[in-house]
Amino acid sequence: MTGSLAAFQSRLGRALMGEDTSPIDPRSAGFRFTMTVRRSWCEGRAMMAARPVLALMPDVEKRRLVSDYVDQGGGLALFLAAESEAFLAFLARRLPDPSHALTICRMSQALARAGAGVSMFVPPRQPLRTGPVGRGRHAALVWFHADPGAVMMALRGGKLPPVGPPDHAVLFAPGLPNLFRTATKAEAALWAELPAANAPPALIARLVMEGVLAYPD
Amino acid sequence: MPEPLGVGFGCHLSLPDALYTPDLLDFVEVTPEVFHHEENVQGCIQLVPDRKRFDVARRRCESLPVTMHGVSLSIGSAHGMYEPCLMMMDRLQGEWQFHWYSEHLHFQITLDANGAATNTGIPFPLPPTEEAAALVAGRAAFIQRRYGVPFLLENPVYYLPDLPADPEIGDEFGLMERITALCGCGQLLDLHNLYCNAINFGFDPIRALNRIPLGRVGEVHVAGGSWRDGFYMDAHDGLVPEPVWDLLERTLYRAPRIPGVVFEILDEYLERLGPDGIARQLERARTIWRRYHPVTEAAA
Numbered sequence: 001m002t003g004s005l006a007a008f009q010s011r012l013g014r015a016l017m018g019e020d021t022s023p024i025d026p027r028s029a030g031f032r033f034t035m036t037v038r039r040s041w042c043e044g045r046a047m048m049a050a051r052p053v054l055a056l057m058p059d060v061e062k063r064r065l066v067s068d069y070v071d072q073g074g075g076l077a078l079f080l081a082a083e084s085e086a087f088l089a090f091l092a093r094r095l096p097d098p099s100h101a102l103t104i105c106r107m108s109q110a111l112a113r114a115g116a117g118v119s120m121f122v123p124p125r126q127p128l129r130t131g132p133v134g135r136g137r138h139a140a141l142v143w144f145h146a147d148p149g150a151v152m153m154a155l156r157g158g159k160l161p162p163v164g165p166p167d168h169a170v171l172f173a174p175g176l177p178n179l180f181r182t183a184t185k186a187e188a189a190l191w192a193e194l195p196a197a198n199a200p201p202a203l204i205a206r207l208v209m210e211g212v213l214a215y216p217d
Numbered sequence: 218m219p220e221p222l223g224v225g226f227g228c229h230l231s232l233p234d235a236l237y238t239p240d241l242l243d244f245v246e247v248t249p250e251v252f253h254h255e256e257n258v259q260g261c262i263q264l265v266p267d268r269k270r271f272d273v274a275r276r277r278c279e280s281l282p283v284t285m286h287g288v289s290l291s292i293g294s295a296h297g298m299y300e301p302c303l304m305m306m307d308r309l310q311g312e313w314q315f316h317w318y319s320e321h322l323h324f325q326i327t328l329d330a331n332g333a334a335t336n337t338g339i340p341f342p343l344p345p346t347e348e349a350a351a352l353v354a355g356r357a358a359f360i361q362r363r364y365g366v367p368f369l370l371e372n373p374v375y376y377l378p379d380l381p382a383d384p385e386i387g388d389e390f391g392l393m394e395r396i397t398a399l400c401g402c403g404q405l406l407d408l409h410n411l412y413c414n415a416i417n418f419g420f421d422p423i424r425a426l427n428r429i430p431l432g433r434v435g436e437v438h439v440a441g442g443s444w445r446d447g448f449y450m451d452a453h454d455g456l457v458p459e460p461v462w463d464l465l466e467r468t469l470y471r472a473p474r475i476p477g478v479v480f481e482i483l484d485e486y487l488e489r490l491g492p493d494g495i496a497r498q499l500e501r502a503r504t505i506w507r508r509y510h511p512v513t514e515a516a517a
Contacts, residue, residue, distance in 0.1 A: 005348050006295035006328075008381065009341075013327030016337060023381065030378040030417070033448050037376065038339040076336040078289050078299075078325070079264075081254035116256070119268075 042075025110140035117174035175211035403435030
């Protein structure tokens with residue numbers, strides 16, 4: 001063989017990124033089919049990585065976004081969680097605001113972040129301390145532009161409700177049962193003001209125990 | 218090689234528990250990556266169990282022997298294997314007993330122009346060369362020592378033509394033979410991969426099978442595939458084709474001590490066959506298996 005294994009792999013890898021370095025004839029049917037399969041795997045990974053968001057979108061739009069993502073080098077992660085993180089971040093920049101798809105995208109990001117925090121989160125022994133309290137590292141608040149139950153039903157094939165004002169807030173945090181719950185108006189207002197020191201202590205204590213809020217280390 | 222286990226199947230959580238009984242299966246082949254995710258732990262990427270799903274998988278398999286079939290090691294990457302995979306296997310070794318560990322003879326990570334590891338997006342075959350054989354054999358020997366169980370390498374499916382080759386190795390069969398001879402690891406003989414390559418590259422699968430030293434085969438895979446753009450793909454999307462059942466018959470006829478046969482199907486195609494259709498594929502594999510394992514049958 002001419003050249004080393006490392007050189008072969010490097011040249012093939014660079015060819016996949018569009019460089020004219022392929023050690024295999026790029027015009028051959030086998031090379032072109034390999035690229036087709038690779039593209040299909042990348043798109044399939046992206047589709048799986050953001051299934052709920054894509055479920056709310058028309059097919060044409062869905063295919064366009066997936067294709068754009070793969071064109072920019074997406075769809076290569078070995079593990080689904082990493083692919084989801086990257087693709088959801090891509091979608092969050094591209095989806096119309098406001099839209100239910102963007103809400104579900106943010107919800108998916110928030111769920112992933114809260115889930116990632118579960119193994120690290122321990123409710124503090126003393127939930128109240130002096131000084132301003134901030135957002136928990138793995139917490140998020142997502143505004144829904146319709147009743148969240150109706151939006152979730154649409155994911156299962158129901159009709160999407162019209163996009164209205166952001167009247168429904170949902171909290172996500174590692175200490176919440178199932179990682180989420182509806183936020184009260186007071187909680188949503190507090191979240192918007194963070195970091196804050198002047199909220200009712202009982203409210204702060206509860207949110208700290210849930211991982212929604214945290215004091216700086 | 219370990220004692221024969223029989224017919225196995227992957228650990229698919231969406232299927233009913235009733236499928237995972239000794240009445241239908243002799244062992245479960247677990248792909249551990251399915252129950253893990255990558256996490257940056259203090260600056261180091263680790264594969265961390267998705268604890269809930271991992272525990273469900275363990276309960277699912279508790280009445281049956283288990284083997285591990287990894288998909289992320291990238292044993293053929295010239296710059297190095299995917300270390301988090303080895304760390305995952307280190308942890309699993311103490312947590313979940315397995316009879317053998319298998320991986321794929323391919324690479325799926327390369328270095329980019331800046332020297333950073335990057336995924337290729339699809340597994341690629343190794344060129345049949347002395348250098349590739351020596352590299353993989355050294356790593357396979359290391360893994361076999363590390364885990365104290367047989368380590369098997371699966372022959373790959375691929376569509377790339379004209380891989381650069383050393384004449385003394387020749388082709389994919391020569392490469393696998395050289396690796397297993399060098400390090401004493403075994404082969405996971407994927408008959409559907411062999412069948413795909415035979416169709417796409419125009420060689421006779423039976424003659425190819427006759428070249429394989431079956432005494433080194435520690436497991437056999439059968440699966441279904443489909444056609445696309447003039448190529449027959451290893452899609453794992455349905456029924457095992459008749460020629461592959463025929464290859465299984467020939468394999469077990471020649472080598473009845475092969476420890477296991479596994480029917481493979483991807484999660485997204487489970488509904489296509491349904492539990493009953495899957496059970497029929499497993500029953501057929503078992504029928505063939507039992508033709509060549511009368512002792513096991515008598516014991517049962």
